Each structure stands twice: as C-alpha cells, then as structure tokens.
Amino acid sequence: xxxxxxxxxxxxxxxxxxxxxxxxxxxxxxxxxxxxxxxxxxxxxxxxxxxxxxxxxxxxxxxxxxxxxxxxxxxxxxxxxxxxxxxxxxxxxxxxxxxxxxxxxxxxxxx
Amino acid sequence: xxxxxxxxxxxxxxxxxxxxxxxxxxxxxxxxxxxxxxxxxxxxxxxxxxxxxxxxxxxxxxxxxxxxxxxxxxxxxxxxxxxxxxxxxxxxxxxxxxxxxxxxxxxxxxxxxxxx
Numbered sequence: 144x145x146x147x148x149x150x151x152x153x154x155x156x157x158x159x160x161x162x163x164x165x166x167x168x169x170x171x172x173x174x175x176x177x178x179x180x181x182x183x184x185x186x187x188x189x190x191x192x193x194x195x196x197x198x199x200x201x202x203x204x205x206x207x208x209x210x211x212x213x214x215x216x217x218x219x220x221x222x223x224x225x226x227x228x229x230x231x232x233x234x235x236x237x238x239x240x241x242x243x244x245x246x247x248x249x250x251x252x253x254x
Numbered sequence: 255x256x257x258x259x260x261x262x263x264x265x266x267x268x269x270x271x272x273x274x275x276x277x278x279x280x281x282x283x284x285x286x287x288x289x290x291x292x293x294x295x296x297x298x299x300x301x302x303x304x305x306x307x308x309x310x311x312x313x314x315x316x317x318x319x320x321x322x323x324x325x326x327x328x329x330x331x332x333x334x335x336x337x338x339x340x341x342x343x344x345x346x347x348x349x350x351x352x353x354x355x356x357x358x359x360x361x362x363x364x365x366x367x368x369x370x
Contacts, residue, residue, distance in 0.1 A: 186258070186346075188361070192358060242297075242299070
C-alpha cells in the first residue's frame with residue numbers, strides 16, 4: 144500500500160534557525176516524490192519533484208533531498224514568511240496520476 | 255495565465271442536502287483531479303477526470319460523484335451530506351499524459367464546505 148509519513152507534525156523555529164522536515168514513503172516503484180507548500184485557506188503550491196536517490200533540488204532557502212526510503216526538506220536561515228504547512232506526496236503505484244499525500248508539517252517561524 | 259479556479263469559496267449546507275462544487279482548469283489542461291482535505295487529515299484523492307471520462311476514483315462512497323464538461327471544467331457533487339463531509343475540497347489540473355511530469359499538478363484554492 145502506498146504510504147507517506149511526515150515528521151514532525153509541527154515545528155516552531157526562530158528566524159535564522161535552520162532545520163529539516165522528514166518524509167518517509169513506501170519504497171516500491173517510486174515514480175516521483177513531490178513537495179508542496181500550503182498556506183492557510185489556500186491550495187498547495189508546487190515546490191519540488193525528486194525522482195531518484197541522491198537527487199537534490201533547491202529554491203531560495205529550501206533544499207529537498209531524496210534517499211531510497213525518505214526525503215528531507217532542509218530550511219536554511221528561515222524567515223517568518225516561510226511559515227506554512229509543507230506537504231510531501233508520492234505518485235500512487237496504481238493509477239499513478241493520483242498523488243498520495245502525507246499529513247504535512249506545520250512550520251511556524253518567529254521573528 | 256489564469257490558475258485553477260474554484261467556486262464557490264465557501265459553502266454551508268444542512269445535513270442531507272446536496273452540494274455542487276465547480277472547477278475550471280488551467281487553459282490547455284485536460285485532466286482534473288478532486289481531493290478532500292478534512293481537518294487533521296492529509297489530502298485524500300477523490301476523483302480524476304480526463305477528456306470527459308472518469309479515469310480513477312478514490313475510496314469514497316457513491317454519493318460523491320462528478321463530471322467533466324467538453325470545455326474540461328468539472329463539477330463535484332456530494333449527495334446526502336453528512337457532518338463528516340465538512341472539509342476543504344481541492345481541485346487540481348494537469349496536462350494530458352502527465353504521469354511522468356516533473357510538475358505534479360496545479361491546485362486551486364479550494365471550496366470550504368461546512369455541513370451543519
């Protein structure tokens with residue numbers, strides 16, 4: 144069964160305090176691991192796609208990495224505007240057009 | 255370029271009633287996806303439409319249904335509303351055959367359905 148588990152559920156950081164969010168997934172047949180950002184009352188906004196172990200993608204203060212069984216979203220020197228819920232998803236093994244999401248990590252960055 | 259648009263933004267219904275939610279995809283996108291995001295739960299896949307046909311369905315009862323129109327816009331209908339149907343309903347769209355796309359798909363801002 145396709146599963147995605149994210150940790151921690153919530154994370155509170157001070158501005159400038161770097162940290163990482165974790166996403167672990169069932170291993171078989173990964174066809175893409177996605178990271179999205181979701182602000183309150185809004186739809187998820189695409190951040191990154193990773194396909195193979197060792198792959199890394201960067202955007203401003205965010206860097207996503209992928210191993211054979213988990214992905215990390217590293218946040219370097221975060222700012223208050225980085226506060227959001229970060230969602231991880233993988234393509235389903237059957238009916239691969241659908242994404243299987245984790246429950247997300249709520250990030251709060253205080254000034 | 256206009257994004258995925260959903261209407262209404264908020265909808266309040268009474269238990270037992272029917273709700274209709276609408277979605278207009280990005281121009282050129284033929285696939286439309288519906289997801290439910292209930293409080294405390296992750297996004298749950300509801301339905302996928304492509305070229306007017308239902309292609310895949312999540313683990314939801316038959317009272318969740320929908321359709322896709324010739325202009326690729328879509329409608330989600332929820333019959334016999336229950337209190338636990340209260341959630342944010344998100345629509346997303348993608349290019350055809352985007353199974354290997356690097357972009358996943360693009361979401362709208364959702365319809366907040368409240369059942370009282």
